[in-house]
Structure formats: C-alpha cells, structure tokens
Amino acid sequence: MIPLINLRRQFAFIKKELMQEIEEVIESGQYILGRRVKELEEKIKERLEVSDAIGVGNGTDALLLILEGFGIGPGDEVITTPFTFFATAEAISRAGAKPVFVDIDPVTYNLDMSRVEEAITPRTKAILPVHLFGQPADMEPLQEAARRHSLFLFEDACQAFGATYRGKPVGSLGDAASFSFFPTKNLGTLGDGGLVATSHQGVAERIRLLRQHGSRRKYEHEKIGMNSRLDEIHAAVLLLALKEIDQWNRLRREKVAIYLAELADLPFLTLPRVGEGREPVWHLFSVEVESREMVRKFLQDRGIETGVYYPLSLHLQEAYRSLGYKEGDLPVAERVSKRILALPLSPFLSEAEQEQVISALREYGKKEGGSGK
Numbered sequence: 001m002i003p004l005i006n007l008r009r010q011f012a013f014i015k016k017e018l019m020q021e022i023e024e025v026i027e028s029g030q031y032i033l034g035r036r037v038k039e040l041e042e043k044i045k046e047r048l049e050v051s052d053a054i055g056v057g058n059g060t061d062a063l064l065l066i067l068e069g070f071g072i073g074p075g076d077e078v079i080t081t082p083f084t085f086f087a088t089a090e091a092i093s094r095a096g097a098k099p100v101f102v103d104i105d106p107v108t109y110n111l112d113m114s115r116v117e118e119a120i121t122p123r124t125k126a127i128l129p130v131h132l133f134g135q136p137a138d139m140e141p142l143q144e145a146a147r148r149h150s151l152f153l154f155e156d157a158c159q160a161f162g163a164t165y166r167g168k169p170v171g172s173l174g175d176a177a178s179f180s181f182f183p184t185k186n187l188g189t190l191g192d193g194g195l196v197a198t199s200h201q202g203v204a205e206r207i208r209l210l211r212q213h214g215s216r217r218k219y220e221h222e223k224i225g226m227n228s229r230l231d232e233i234h235a236a237v238l239l240l241a242l243k244e245i246d247q248w249n250r251l252r253r254e255k256v257a258i259y260l261a262e263l264a265d266l267p268f269l270t271l272p273r274v275g276e277g278r279e280p281v282w283h284l285f286s287v288e289v290e291s292r293e294m295v296r297k298f299l300q301d302r303g304i305e306t307g308v309y310y311p312l313s314l315h316l317q318e319a320y321r322s323l324g325y326k327e328g329d330l331p332v333a334e335r336v337s338k339r340i341l342a343l344p345l346s347p348f349l350s351e352a353e354q355e356q357v358i359s360a361l362r363e364y365g366k367k368e369g370g371s372g373k
C-alpha cells in the first residue's frame, strides 16, 4: 500500500539522532518546558523574525491562546473560512466568540478576500485566515482590510511551516499565528505539539502565563489560564525536524511539480493552482474530481491510499447548527468539499511510488474518466 503520508520513513530518517536525544532528555530529569523547548522557541522566532515564539500543547490551543491573549471573547465575531479543519472554528467558539464563515476562493481554496469586507460588522474583532494545504492565503488585502477596520489579523499556519508570501514567512504576516506539530503536519512530532508566534510582546507575555495556569511563579496565579505546554521530547524531535524542514519542503515541491506536469492533460482532474507571490509547502496535495468515490476505489484497488480534506464544510456541521447556516449559503466551499481528493505526498514518497499513482490515474482517465469534468 502506498500511504497518503509516509510518517514511518520520515521518522526513520532522524531516528538514530533522535534516540540519543531522547536518552539525554531522560537523563536531564527535565521533561516539560525545558532547555530544548527554549531552544526551539528561539530558533523559530529567529526564522520567522517575530519577537516571540511560544511552545504550547497543540495547534488548537495555540489558536485559543491567541484569541484569549488578544482579549477576544463573548460578544465578539471572528471571520474565518468554513473549509478547514474543525479546530480553527472550534477555538473561536471555545474563546466564547462567534465564528463568521466567509466563502472560499475556488482556485486556492483560501478565504475569498472579495467577500470578507461585507461580513464585517461592529462586533467583528479579528480575521482568521488558514494557509490551507500549505498554501498561504492572500494576506495583503486582508492586512489592508484589518487596518481599515481596526481588526486583528491572525494566521492559522498549522499546515504551512516554511511557506512564504511575497518572500515573507507565514507566521509573521499578521498579529499572531498558530502552528501545529501534529505528526502528519509538514513539521510534525511524535505526538501533539503547537506554537504561537507573535510580535506583540505584551500579549506574548500574557500567553506565556495562560499556557501555564496563569502563573509566573509556582503557586502564584495572576490569571485563570490552562495547561498547554510543550514537552522536551517533542522539542527534541522538532529540533531535529527543523534542521530538515527546508529540504523536506523542497522535496514536496519537486514531487508536486511532477504531479502537475504529469496529470495536466487529464480532463477528469482539476489540479491545484498557486496564487501570485506565494510559495506553498504542500502539506497536502489535493485535486478535485467529479466522481470521488469511484476514483478513490479505483486507486484503493491498486494499493494507493487517498484522503478527503474536508468532506463537510464547517458551516454545515451539526456542532454549528445553532449559527443558522443552511445548504447553499457558501456554495464554493460546499462544492469543493464534495470534490476534493488528496493524493499520496510526503518528502519520502519514492519516484516509483509516485509513478504508480500517476499511471493509475492515467489508467482511470482512459477507462472511465473520459467524460469530462
């Protein structure tokens, strides 16, 4: 079976060094928020050119801590995309605010900038775009809208470590950004982990308090916080992965370039396109197809795993029924969620494996997909 994401190979690649690091962590006697977490925070902060990087428990908490850190809560609205992992909207709701979903751009699948402005109300406090599948959202018009309406602009960069927008790294393009180190993310660890990046130093200090029970000194609590910290073992994994990430992202781009060239003439596939000025990291390589289940089964029968991110737009989720959206409200997100299909991609997808995926799709095209899009 060709897996959608080959994590075993990725971790095997750093395993030798990692085992030694893990032994050192064990010896050190310090397992949470220790020197490795500090080193990781320093390295990421320098790379992103932000004043603060704060290691936290996971990407969802990173979003929640950003929202709470900037004082967003009950009565506030946050504009976001319905075509993302649930956590983006969930964090807004957890903070006590209301997610306001705006439809997506049919080409890049990111927030449709032309529709953001009309969704702004007196209660809007922030815009939260997602750099979906590793492709940066169109940040410049969002930065302008945020400035014009005095809103915060946050980035959900959980799928996009290393991506750039007009030469600048994602994570440095708004007031704060969240990263996730969930194993399948392009920069992942062997469990849960996350990070907040921001250049608002005052807020950064508040987030550092909030991640650790609102406490600066043990057993003195200034705020009601939470427990959301990064572990030393995860920091050790991430420090090793960070050394490889540019190479891994480059490998992803090379493989995507091959997919794009080799699949370009297949009429039953709509290939992803990259917006101007953006360099994606291809956390996932998703195409659009009309008869998704047929294509999936065809590939499955040939030993090829595929994935669907995401099958149901967030505005139609049961959990958000109370918001009152109905089918047809956000037609682009709804259409794309029915057609989207992720093909195997990871830095360690071999040439032979990719060739197999490509020929299987070409074979499908000959047999059943000839009837156009």
Ligand SMILES: *Cc1c(COP(=O)(O)O)cnc(C)c1O
Pocket: 058, 059, 060, 061, 084, 085, 087, 088, 130, 156, 158, 159, 179, 180, 181, 182, 192, 193, 194
């Ligand atoms: C993974 C992900 C999250 C949540 O990150 P966790 O570390 O799993 O909590 C949030 N937003 C997006 C877009 C993600 O892909």
